[in-house]
Amino acid sequence: MTQLICGNCHKVYDSSKHGRCPKCKRTTTQFYEFSNSDDFLQAQIPKIEQFRKDTGLQGLVKGLNCVIINTEPENQRLAVKEILKNTGFSYGHSFQDTNxxxxxxxANNSxxxxxxxxxxxxxPFRSYNIRPKTQNFPNTRLESFVFEVLNLSKYVEIQKDQDxxxxxxxxxxDNYSFIQTMPSKFIGTSYGFIQWHKNKGDYHPDEFKSTSSDIKKPDFEYLKNIKELDHTATRVKAQDRDSAIIEFMKLTNYKFDFAIYVNHLNSITNVARLSAKDFAMVFTSGITNYKNPEESGPTERFTYNYGPRVHHMAFNTDKIEDSFEGLKANGMDFLIQLVGSENEGLKQTFSVQSPNTLIVNEYIHRYGDFDGFFTRSNVTDLTRSTDKQ
Incomplete structure (x- = not known):
């Protein structure tokens, strides 16, 4: 079965099912066998930048404010303890409302x-959570990326005009105003937007019940080396790669920066950035769509088994060798040893997947003035390691 991509609207579809594009109904001969490239994406960038200027979106959306991870009820406390044990994040506060x-x-600067x-x-996310390897976790995923906005009413008006x-x-x-999109059909995750009025970082609703916690953060010395959230990587289906990135850029002020292709693993790592110093949004997809377990590569196998979702959260890590050894000594298992070197500009590793959040931790250290964000060799090694999932 051949998959085609429409030269007009970029819709991917099975040639055996349709004689013409099912989306735009185009019947000309401008159809191409589907394989991802940057051509369509690069052509959309100036259009999106003009859209931001024309609508007033430019400069309205700031950086990432928080991520929201939902777990099964019996795993919520375990997930908190796990993050406190394996990162530099500290306990802030707990509360409950009606739902x-x-x-x-x-963490500082994060x-x-x-x-x-x-x-x-x-x-509303449950339908995205029912996949071969997530049957027992119908409520578990990183559900929302929440970005700060300067004027939420204006933002919502702009986006509602775009449907x-x-x-x-x-x-x-009292403290803030908030809204979030429906879960994206491309990544199964929602985008939230928050305007702070006062007490930034205080997420209590107006009516809530404080929840005391006896969870203590371990005092392991190496945890001081594990700092802010550097990036997350969301795995998407090959056919949805462009649409997911374009959707994200239209909702924020982020820009598509670059992509690294690992052809023999059928994988592309795509990076979108607000600035060199801000949290980065990474999307990983196949070059071609899932065919079968043997041919598809680890990225497409992941989306088949787990659905499109956040694969890992990456934490900026100083003294990464000491931190890696400390994490191992305290029970963390890894998919791969440290990869990279000071000469190459960075070192990275992946933990095994959390049984509570289904998320992998990445620990990353960039040396000196390295500004390449990733290297091809590291991306290749890390992608290959996820075959173990």
Whole structure:
């Protein structure tokens, strides 16, 4: 079965099912066998930049404020303890409202991590969580990336004009106003937007119940080396790679920076950045779509087994060799040893997948004035290691 890509609207579809593009109905001969490249994406960038200027979106959205991870109720406390044990994040506060139990974790100069579980059955993300290897985790995923905005009402007006769908209307609190999109059909994750009025970092709703916690952060010395959230990597289906990145750029002020192709593993690592110093958003996809376990490569196998979702959270790490040994000594297992070197500009490693969040931890250290973000050799080694999942 051949998969084609429409030269007009970039829709990917099976040639055996349609005689013409099912989206734009084009019937000309401008169809191409599907394989990802940067051509279409690069052509869209100036259009998106003009869209931002024309609508007033430019400069309206700032950097990442927090990520929201939802777990099964019995795993929420375990997930908090795990993050405290394996990162430099500290306990902030816990509370519950009508629908959720939430713990806030903080680190200096970093987006926060909110770990929560639902008290109700309703879950708009559940359909994205039912895959061959996630059957027992119907509520578990990093659900939302939350970005700070300067004027939420204006932002929502702009995006509603573009037919963006939100889960609710704007939620106004004393400390902040908040809204989030429906889960993206490309990544299964929502984008949230928050405007702070006062007490930035205080996520308590107006009516809540404080939850005391006896969870203590371990005092391992190496945890001081593990710092801010550097980036996350979301794995998406090959056919959705361009659409996922374009969607993200239209919702934020991030720009597509570069892509690293690892052809023999059928994988592309795509990086979007706000600036060199800000949290980076990484999307990883196949070059071609999933065919079967033998031919598809680790990235497409992951999306087949787990669905599109955040694969790992990466933490900037000083003294990475000492930190790596300390983590191992205290029970953390890894998919791969440290890869890279000072001469190459960086070192990285992947932990095994968390049984509580289904997320891998990456630990990364860049040396000196290295500004390449990644290297091809490291990306290749790290991608290959995820075959063990």
């Amino acid at each position: 959720n139990i939430i713990t806030v974790l903080n 987006a926060d991590i909110l770990v929560k579980s639902r008290k109700i059955d309703k879950n 963006v769908k939100f889960l609710t209307d704007i939620i106004d609190r």
